[in-house]
Amino acid sequence: MHVPVTAPDGEAKIWMEPAVELALNKGLRDIEIREIIQIIHERHDEIKNHWHRHFRG
Numbered sequence: 001m002h003v004p005v006t007a008p009d010g011e012a013k014i015w016m017e018p019a020v021e022l023a024l025n026k027g028l029r030d031i032e033i034r035e036i037i038q039i040i041h042e043r044h045d046e047i048k049n050h051w052h053r054h055f056r057g
Contacts, residue, residue, distance in 0.1 A: 001051055005036055014040055016048065 002023060005012040010027020014020065020040050022033055040047060 001048065003036075003040055003047060007032070012036065016040065016044065016051075020044065 001016040003014045003016060005014065005028070007028060009029075010025070012022065012026070012028050012033060013024040014037060015023045020037055022037070025033060028036075
């Protein structure tokens, strides 16, 4: 399970399991990645629930 991130200056992929961690970063600054990871931690359950609804119908 991962979160794709697209921004004007780049893109990233953040793994959610087994732990929240950076998988790929193309052009985003370190501070942006840290902020994204913090948001994913804060909203982990909500993101996970949406992921399951989307991919499992």
